[in-house]
Amino acid sequence: MTLEEIKNVIIEIIQDIDEDADLSSLNPKEALRDQLDLDSMDFLDIVMELRKRYKIQIPEADYPELASLDSCVNYLGPRLQSS
Amino acid sequence: MSSYSLIIIGGGLSGLAAGIRFARFGENVLILEKHSRIGGLNSYYYRKGFLLETGLHAITNFAPPDVKSAPINRLFRQLKISRQQVGFHEQFSSRIYFQDRPTLHFSNDFNLLKDEISRHFPESIDRFISFVSEIDRINAFVPGPHVSARKKILAALNNKLLTDMLLCPLLFYGSSEENDMDFNQFIIMFRSIYQEGFFRPDGTMKDFLQLLKQKYINFGGKIRLKTGVNNIISSSENKSFIQGVRLHSGEEITADFVLTTIGYPETLKLLNNNTSFKKNKIDSLKGKLTFTESIHILPAETKNKITSDQTIIFYNISDHFRYEKPAEAVDINSGVICFPENFKDLPEKDIFQLRVTHQANYDIWKQASINRESDEYVNMKDSWNQKSVKTVSKIIGNYQENVVYEDSFTPVTIEKYTGRAQGAIYGSACKLKDGKIRNEYGAYENLYIAGTDQGYLGIIGSMLSGVSIVNQHILGKV
Ligand SMILES: Cc1cc2nc3c(=O)[nH]c(=O)nc-3n(C[C@H](O)[C@H](O)[C@H](O)COP(=O)(O)OP(=O)(O)OC[C@H]3O[C@@H](n4cnc5c(N)ncnc54)[C@H](O)[C@@H]3O)c2cc1C
Numbered sequence A: 001m002t003l004e005e006i007k008n009v010i011i012e013i014i015q016d017i018d019e020d021a022d023l024s025s026l027n028p029k030e031a032l033r034d035q036l037d038l039d040s041m042d043f044l045d046i047v048m049e050l051r052k053r054y055k056i057q058i059p060e061a062d063y064p065e066l067a068s069l070d071s072c073v074n075y076l077g078p079r080l081q082s083s
Numbered sequence B: 001m002s003s004y005s006l007i008i009i010g011g012g013l014s015g016l017a018a019g020i021r022f023a024r025f026g027e028n029v030l031i032l033e034k035h036s037r038i039g040g041l042n043s044y045y046y047r048k049g050f051l052l053e054t055g056l057h058a059i060t061n062f063a064p065p066d067v068k069s070a071p072i073n074r075l076f077r078q079l080k081i082s083r084q085q086v087g088f089h090e091q092f093s094s095r096i097y098f099q100d101r102p103t104l105h106f107s108n109d110f111n112l113l114k115d116e117i118s119r120h121f122p123e124s125i126d127r128f129i130s131f132v133s134e135i136d137r138i139n140a141f142v143p144g145p146h147v148s149a150r151k152k153i154l155a156a157l158n159n160k161l162l163t164d165m166l167l168c169p170l171l172f173y174g175s176s177e178e179n180d181m182d183f184n185q186f187i188i189m190f191r192s193i194y195q196e197g198f199f200r201p202d203g204t205m206k207d208f209l210q211l212l213k214q215k216y217i218n219f220g221g222k223i224r225l226k227t228g229v230n231n232i233i234s235s236s237e238n239k240s241f242i243q244g245v246r247l248h249s250g251e252e253i254t255a256d257f258v259l260t261t262i263g264y265p266e267t268l269k270l271l272n273n274n275t276s277f278k279k280n281k282i283d284s285l286k287g288k289l290t291f292t293e294s295i296h297i298l299p300a301e302t303k304n305k306i307t308s309d310q311t312i313i314f315y316n317i318s319d320h321f322r323y324e325k326p327a328e329a330v331d332i333n334s335g336v337i338c339f340p341e342n343f344k345d346l347p348e349k350d351i352f353q354l355r356v357t358h359q360a361n362y363d364i365w366k367q368a369s370i371n372r373e374s375d376e377y378v379n380m381k382d383s384w385n386q387k388s389v390k391t392v393s394k395i396i397g398n399y400q401e402n403v404v405y406e407d408s409f410t411p412v413t414i415e416k417y418t419g420r421a422q423g424a425i426y427g428s429a430c431k432l433k434d435g436k437i438r439n440e441y442g443a444y445e446n447l448y449i450a451g452t453d454q455g456y457l458g459i460i461g462s463m464l465s466g467v468s469i470v471n472q473h474i475l476g477k478v
Helices: A003-017 A040-052 A059-067 A067-079 B013-023 B071-079 B112-121 B120-134 B148-159 B159-172 B183-194 B203-217 B264-271 B279-285 B298-302 B362-370 B376-396 B411-418 B458-476
Strands: B002-008 B029-032 B043-049 B050-053 B094-098 B104-105 B222-224 B229-234 B242-247 B252-261 B290-298 B312-316 B331-339 B349-362 B405-410 B434-439 B442-449
Touching: A003 A040, A003 A067, A003 B442, A040 B071, A040 B458, A059 A067, A067 B148, B002 B013, B002 B242, B013 B029, B013 B203, B013 B458, B029 B252, B029 B298, B043 B203, B050 B203, B071 B183, B071 B458, B094 B159, B104 B112, B112 B120, B112 B183, B112 B442, B120 B148, B148 B159, B159 B183, B159 B312, B159 B331, B183 B349, B183 B458, B203 B222, B229 B252, B229 B264, B242 B442, B252 B458, B264 B434, B290 B298, B290 B376, B290 B411, B298 B349, B312 B376, B331 B376, B362 B376, B362 B411, B376 B405, B442 B458
Parallel strands: B002 B029, B002 B252, B029 B222, B094 B312, B252 B442
Antiparallel strands: B043 B050, B094 B104, B229 B242, B242 B252, B290 B349, B290 B405, B312 B331, B331 B349, B434 B442
8 A cells, every 4th residue: 555545545434434534634743642533542543543554552551652643654655565 | 052252141131242352353152132132121022013112211421422431431432332333313402390390491401401400500510510510520430439429419509409409310220229329420420310311222122122232142152042041050178160051951151251131139149059148138239229211102283282392301299309119019100201202304104102110019919919919000000101101291281181001010020020129220329330249258259240230230330331341351351
């Protein structure tokens, strides 16, 4: 998967969690939580959805790596390369 | 022998919510429900062609769709339920009626309650407002030691009557303790009832349960009805590790995790073959507070004859409001009168219902029900119903001669259909906030509790409990 594809996957997952979220103007460097009306319960959904789709395990200690769109892509890049 | 990632004991609201949450991510989960129908305390039954709901006076936690952080919206997001699928009909308004005292009205607009307090309790309004801003700042979900809500409110408001009146609806709608509740629980309920408010879905409880069941099945969840769990099996090497469950039929099913929603003392009973929980410990954990409920069906015209412009009336006609196990079979000095049709924009019907709840004494009802040959239990139901109708008529006007059909249930009925010990709707007074169950060696490693005895109850509370225990302890760990 390319980095661009990974980014799109994340956006698609977030859109699925919150249909009304406006994702067109997301700043990829800023924390997702500060830009979206989502809480920690919702963030667990991103982890679980990635696991369901790509069978990747994200340990709890790594959750902070998913803070912004850019950090998601950086973290997931090597892990999703093969799929 | 079949095996699952998660077995959920109980197909009530917390079990269904937990199941949907887990199945949503493709995990393999089985709900085991003893009864022939899902829903538990909040279910329905048929009599004489009428569909009668056993729970659902009103759903709490009303919030508009744009308040994303509101519990109801978070819950629906977590379960992937859309608000359109459920439908929202807000209450008209409700009131707290204490005889010979000023009445307090409240609605889904919190300002109404503030105005009422400033009108009838002018000396307390400033204190009330600063109390509200104090509790607004508290995170009530952080587990902590038990703090008496009554003492806190009394200290803040310095008015016993106002304290009793504000506590009355909250105790009736969710306290497992006599005359009091934990302060955090109070804050959660204060928000869900006074600051957010009541609504009803488009359909009946049956429709709501159907929606949940369909969600669950569509995500791949499995459910077995008429399948009671007889005991929970722990490993012989490690007494704190659960291997699975044994059904009443003798069949065994293994699981990585077990989530119980049937209550704390009820669960200890199922664990009893491997650890020795003393019978008196289990008995002391059983809830004491229980209720009778009667449902009266009236022709639509009767609506004009009685005071029925409100949704729920919480009343008390004695000098001191008591929320405790009564000395008699039923305490008609206080109760809840609910008009389930009085929500905005519900379709017109040719009948309307009245539902009345009173505190009751389990032991007296149980004693009367033991001898099946005698009519004692049935006669007792009749005579208490008549006393209740008489009292309620004084508050809302006479409706007795118009009743088309009526039915009532007692603590014994609740115990029989839900397995809740002593018919205690709000469960044990001892809550397991962290979701863990302990034996003499420590906490069980893969057994958790959700629903009523985790500490969150009511329709929304128990569902949130199911979701949050799965999130915290089970999702991602299989
Ligand atoms: C008359 C009445 C009115 C109510 N009104 C309202 C209201 O207006 N608003 C509101 O928010 N809440 C209301 N409630 C409260 C609400 O119904 C409950 O708080 C909520 O449904 C509790 O859900 P639960 O999942 O914790 O427990 P339960 O519903 O008790 O679920 C437990 C399930 O486990 C099953 N079970 C038990 N033992 C076993 C076993 N050994 N094996 C397999 N299955 C087993 C039971 O049959 C049951 O289905 C009302 C309740 C009642 C009784």
